[in-house]
Amino acid sequence: MFCSIMSGGLRGIESFPVSVETDISSGMPTFEMVGYVGGEVREAKDRVRTALANTGHPIPIAHITVNLSPGDVKKSGTGFDLPVALGVLTCMGQIDAESISDTFIAGELSLNGEVCPIKGILPMILMAKEKGIGKCIIPQANSKEGSFVEGVEVYGVSTLAEAISFLKKETDIVPVKSRLKSELLAGAVHEYDFAEVKGQAMARRGAQIAAAGLHNMIMTGPPGAGKTLIAKCIPSIMPPLSEEECLEVSAIYSVRGEFSDDTPLITRRPFVSAHSTSTDISLVGGGAVPRPGAVSLAHKGVLFLDEIPEFSRRALEALRQPLEDGKVHIIRNRDICTFPADFMLVAAMNPCPCGHYPDMNKCTCDEAKRARYMSKISGPFLDRMDICITAEKVSPFDLRSREASEGSEAIRERVMAAHEIQKKRFEGLGISFNSQMGNREIEKFCRLGSSEEELMKQLALKHDMSARTYFRVLKVARTIADLAGSADINEDALCEAVRLKVSF
Ligand SMILES: Nc1ncnc2c1ncn2[C@@H]1O[C@H](COP(=O)(O)OP(=O)(O)O)[C@@H](O)[C@H]1O
Ligand SMILES: [Mg+2]
CATH class of the missing domain: 3.30.230.10 (Ribosomal Protein S5; domain 2)
Incomplete structure (x- = not known):
C-alpha cells in the first residue's frame, strides 16, 4: 500500500x-x-x-x-x-x-x-x-x-x-x-520617536535624508550625544511595512526559529544592533545549515553598528557584498542559498578612543593614537557612507528646552512623499531609491544646470573628491531635492550634500 x-x-x-x-x-x-x-x-x-x-x-x-x-x-x-x-x-x-x-x-x-x-x-x-x-x-x-x-x-x-x-x-x-491586518496596525506604534531628541539639528536632518533616499549613514560624536538614540528613531520615520514586506521579513525570523506565540510576526521595520565582537558569520549569515545573519534580520529596516572602529576588518569586509547586492549568497555542498539583506546601514563611532576630541580640556589621546583609531575604518568602508555626520555634545540648555522637537510622524510624511517621487522615477528600472542609482541613472536623473555644474566642479576640487565621492554627493543631492519636492537639484541641495559627505 x-x-x-x-x-x-x-x-x-x-x-x-x-x-x-x-x-x-x-x-x-x-x-x-x-x-x-x-x-x-x-x-x-x-x-x-x-x-x-x-x-x-x-x-x-x-x-x-x-x-x-x-x-x-x-x-x-x-x-x-x-x-x-x-x-x-x-x-x-x-x-x-x-x-x-x-x-x-x-x-x-x-x-x-x-x-x-x-x-x-x-x-x-x-x-x-x-x-x-x-x-x-x-x-x-x-x-x-x-x-x-x-x-x-x-x-x-x-x-x-x-x-x-x-x-x-x-x-x-x-x-x-x-490576523495580518490587525497585527500590522498594532505594529505601527514605535518605541523611539524623534520628538525625544533634543538639539542635534545636523543629525536629525541627516537621518531624514538617509531615510528618504535609503542612504547609509555614519555618525561621530562624544559619548552621550545621542547617536544611539537617533539611530533607534530611524525606523519610526520610514514608511510602515506593507503586508508583502511584513511577510517577507517575518519569513527570515521564522527560518531562524525566533517566533513564539507572543511575537508571531515582525510588524515594524526591524532595528538590528550588531555588537563589535560580531563575527562575519553572525553578521552576514552562514553555518553548516545556513542561517540568516544580522544583515538579513535587518532586511527592510536598519542595521546599526555602534563603535565601528572596534569591528574586525574581516567583519566589515563581509558587509561589502550584501551592501552592494541587497542579498547574501551562501554556498554549501553544491547548493547556493540566498537570504535577502536589503537594509539601511547606520554606523556610529566616538571621535577618538577616549571620546572627547576635539574638547582638548578633556581629551587624553595624542595625535598618533587618534590617527590609529580613525585608520581602523578603512577608506573603502567610509566611501560607502553617503552621509557622514558629526553630532556635537548637546548643551544642557538644549536638553532642558521645553520646546518640543519635531516628532517622527511629521518627518515620516515627508520621507514617504520622497519615496513616492522615487517610485515613479525608477518605475521599470529595477531599483527603488536614489542610493541605488548606477552611473547611467545618475546621468539621467541628476542633471545639473550650468551654474550648479560649475559649483559642483569647484566643490569637488576644493574637497579633493574621488569619482566615487562625487557620484555619492549627487545621489544625496537628488534626495534633498526630492524632500523639497523640487524637480531640479539647486545649489543649496548640492552644498548640503557636500557638507554631509565631507564633514569627517
Ligand atoms: N540629543 C539628545 N536628546 C535627548 N536625550 C539625549 C540626547 N542625547 C543623549 N540623550 C540621552 O542620553 C542617553 C544616552 O545617549 P546615547 O544615544 O546612548 O548616546 P551615544 O550613543 O552618543 O553615546 C540617551 O538614552 C538619552 O536619554
Ligand atoms: Mg551609543
Whole structure:
C-alpha cells in the first residue's frame, strides 16, 4: 500500500514542496528513509515508531520505505516526522487517503506523541498556498505564525492523537483566523520617536535624508550625544511595512526559529544592533545549515553598528557584498542559498578612543593614537557612507528646552512623499531609491544646470573628491531635492550634500 503527503523543505528563506511517499509491503521488516535526507531527517523513523506506539498505533512488522521527493535536493529539519507518521497510518488503512489529499502537513514528534514546533512555518505555508493547497496541519505552537497567510485553512495540532482523530473526522478543530491586518496596525506604534531628541539639528536632518533616499549613514560624536538614540528613531520615520514586506521579513525570523506565540510576526521595520565582537558569520549569515545573519534580520529596516572602529576588518569586509547586492549568497555542498539583506546601514563611532576630541580640556589621546583609531575604518568602508555626520555634545540648555522637537510622524510624511517621487522615477528600472542609482541613472536623473555644474566642479576640487565621492554627493543631492519636492537639484541641495559627505 502506498500514499503520498505534501510537506515542505527549506532553502534559504524559501520553502520548496516535498512529497513524503510511504510504502508498506510484506517482506523483510525494515523502516527505511531515503531521498537525500540529512541526519536529523533519517532519525525521524525512530521518533515516528515510538510516537506511534505510544499513541496506541504500533507499526506493523513489514517492509516500510519512506521516500522524500525530489531526491536531488537535500532535506534537513525535523518537520517531516508528522507526515511520515500519518503516511504510515494511511498505508495501514487507519486513515482514509482521501482526508490527506490536498493537505500540507509538517511537524516534529516527541517520543510520547506530542507535536513540537518547527522552524520556517511561515515560508512553508506561503509555498503551500502558492501550490494551490487549501488545508494545512501544523504544530499548535506554530499556528499563530501560520495564521498570517490568507486564503489557506490552517489547523494547529498539539498531539499525534489529535491529528489522527481530526483526519478521521472524530474531532473538529477550528482553523486559526488570519490576523495580518490587525497585527500590522498594532505594529505601527514605535518605541523611539524623534520628538525625544533634543538639539542635534545636523543629525536629525541627516537621518531624514538617509531615510528618504535609503542612504547609509555614519555618525561621530562624544559619548552621550545621542547617536544611539537617533539611530533607534530611524525606523519610526520610514514608511510602515506593507503586508508583502511584513511577510517577507517575518519569513527570515521564522527560518531562524525566533517566533513564539507572543511575537508571531515582525510588524515594524526591524532595528538590528550588531555588537563589535560580531563575527562575519553572525553578521552576514552562514553555518553548516545556513542561517540568516544580522544583515538579513535587518532586511527592510536598519542595521546599526555602534563603535565601528572596534569591528574586525574581516567583519566589515563581509558587509561589502550584501551592501552592494541587497542579498547574501551562501554556498554549501553544491547548493547556493540566498537570504535577502536589503537594509539601511547606520554606523556610529566616538571621535577618538577616549571620546572627547576635539574638547582638548578633556581629551587624553595624542595625535598618533587618534590617527590609529580613525585608520581602523578603512577608506573603502567610509566611501560607502553617503552621509557622514558629526553630532556635537548637546548643551544642557538644549536638553532642558521645553520646546518640543519635531516628532517622527511629521518627518515620516515627508520621507514617504520622497519615496513616492522615487517610485515613479525608477518605475521599470529595477531599483527603488536614489542610493541605488548606477552611473547611467545618475546621468539621467541628476542633471545639473550650468551654474550648479560649475559649483559642483569647484566643490569637488576644493574637497579633493574621488569619482566615487562625487557620484555619492549627487545621489544625496537628488534626495534633498526630492524632500523639497523640487524637480531640479539647486545649489543649496548640492552644498548640503557636500557638507554631509565631507564633514569627517
Ligand atoms: N540629543 C539628545 N536628546 C535627548 N536625550 C539625549 C540626547 N542625547 C543623549 N540623550 C540621552 O542620553 C542617553 C544616552 O545617549 P546615547 O544615544 O546612548 O548616546 P551615544 O550613543 O552618543 O553615546 C540617551 O538614552 C538619552 O536619554
Ligand atoms: Mg551609543
